[in-house]
Amino acid sequence: MNFNTDKPIYLQIADVISDRILSGELKGGDRIPSVREYGADIGVNPNTMMRSYEKLTADGIIFNKRGIGYFVADDARDTVLAAQRKEFLEKDVPAILQRMRLLGLDSTIFEGE
């Protein structure tokens, strides 16, 4: 789910890769395409792709084996899960609550789920 499509493109790409890790499509140790390959696949400037990879590397989600390429970290799924739960609670939940107040809804809407 994407609540904020106004994020910088490089963060949106990082989110897509994170979601693929969450869903299990990408697993720890999997190789991911090079910056230029991935950029060509989605029609994005290599500089933008590089920033996505740098962000994911800094967050410990992927890592670079020099001269070989980028790989998904073994504990990537846990890292993504923790980060996304935090983001959900801090950003998405307040937005949902604000919207619910605006629409006159309360938590009883979740009870039937």
Added chain:
Amino acid sequence: MIDISNLGFSYGPKSVLKNISLKASEGNIYGLLGENGVGKTTLLTLLCGLKKPLEGSITVDGRNPFNREPSLLSDQFYLADEVTPVHAKAMSFAKEHGVFWPKFDLDKFFTILSELEVAADQRMDAMSAGQLKKTWIAFALACNAKYYYMDEPTNGLDIPSKAQFRKAVTKYTSEDSTLIISTHQVRDLENIIDPIIILDNQEVLVNATMEEISRKLFFDYGSELKADALYLEQTPGGCIQVYPNVTGEESKVNVEAFFNTVHAHKDVIKAMFNL
């Protein structure tokens, strides 16, 4: 490395470029933007050596393009806005003209041509404008040049080809190549151009990476109006506002809104981007 220093050019008494200084480094796809008539095409033709600077200088890896040394000519490609409907089949044209670029790759030409859905045995002078443009794009990329100067490359392309073009410029150019793409079709190329160069009447207003732009300006897509907005544009989903980035939070750069902001506040922007 392209180094333009105090470049000046005029057509007779009509001055087009004046005191232009600009550096373009390897491995980047520059977007050259500017209103009609500010000299984008003139700048590209000066860069590839078709015209001689009247003032100042241009060097490409230390060489003056107007000297037209074979070593530089075989490492650059100028893709004009209006391309020639050559009196030959696409494949024969490629075979005959590819020899001028030592790194030309005929297989690559066929691959790109088929990705762009143009038949290689078609005569170029019998093609539609879009097919002809695609043939030239395929030929250009197959030349494996280091420097590409492209003037409105997406003009005349159909919708699927625009996406193919975006992919092809990354897929089929090498990591150390430099592309300078002039365009009015900002939406076609928004995700592929970075840095952005904005040329105005006789000056460069901005030469900045997307990262730098999003660091200095905030693009707000919300509906709450901000008093310090430099630029405001109504959109179907609310509006786009552009204002100085004071929080450090990053936003998605909208190149059209950026261009309009720059034009409305030239001095503010020039000071902001240290030009």
